[in-house]
Amino acid sequence: MKKQKSFFYPIIFMTVVTAFFVFILSAFSQATKDTIAFNNESELRYKILYIFNILPESKNPKDIEKVFNERVEERFTGGKNIYVLMDGEKEISYAVPVEGPGLWGTISGYVGLNEDYSKITGIDFVKQSETPGLGGRISEESYKEQFREIDISDVQDGKFIVSSPQTGNNVDAIAGATQTSAAVEKLINEDLNDFFKKLEVK
Template identity: 45%
Template sequence: MKKTFWYPIVFMALLTAIFTFILAYMDYSTAERVAANEEYELQTKILYVFDIDYEDDSVQAVDELFNNKITLEDDVYIYREGDSLEGYAFPVAGSGLWGSIVGYVGISEDYNTILGLTFTQQSETPGLGGRIEEEEFLSQFRDLDIGDASEEEYVVYNPAPGGNVDAIAGATLTSKSVANFMNDDIHSFLQERGGE
């Protein structure tokens, strides 16, 4: 009777230990690859922000291109073509409808133009707020003039006066959130850099 009682408990404990070991080993053995993939994804997103084209999308080619043109200083990516400073990419973040939205904004060296925008984390509704990662939305921020923008109002949705981009239809809260945190973070960056 006792043998029958303990057998399932011991069996489940052994089975749990075996699968825990397997999962821990897989996590440990793939950690380096996961980190490399995350680094590659970030590099491609920063290159996108600066509109730097590349034909060879291999890890080695992207890494070489990235390291030849981009440097990181105090969480700000700096883009140079030779000796010429082209712009900066800095993190922007805020709350969306369902969670945090994190990304990078590129801005020209004279602080008058948004060069591009990309997102590295978001959990908005697919097909609605999740469309902030689609090219149709992101392309509006390519070479967006903010030189004449009123203080703290760099991104304004049409048809409001001074509107310079379109919100996502059906995703009002996500769109407002993106504009709000972008405006706040751009303003903070410009004040830090003395660009205003």
């Protein structure tokens, strides 16, 4: 009988301990669910306001939420869920989702367009897994700020941005990360082309 007891005791003990910690983790996850959701929403609001170049000075999540709710609308247009910057009843700018393969995984983000789709007004990324210090630098402001006010009214061969010095140098490629830079250029060109075709504006 002693042998039988010693055999089952560790199993019962581990089962109870495992159940206890599963319960704790589940309770913690449930308790923080709303906070995590708010933080994720705040991060997206921040990026959309950054694209529109209307971030509040404080960068406080509550202030960002206030500006976002006052100025930005979400709608389905051109086959995509986009964000629209409003000035009263007037549409000022659009944040269009873009996505494509990078060097190590999917790169997804939003590209800002002005009211008549003639300029790229900004860009930011919501997901990327490129190499830190190299391709990962696409998330740095020094790279993203190059996309402000890029004229795309004169489009050739369906290409809206240029990262080659020989052909215009609108956007400098990241040193040591030419594949990631080319991937960003490609996903922007392909997704904007698709968006414009569905809108029938290009």
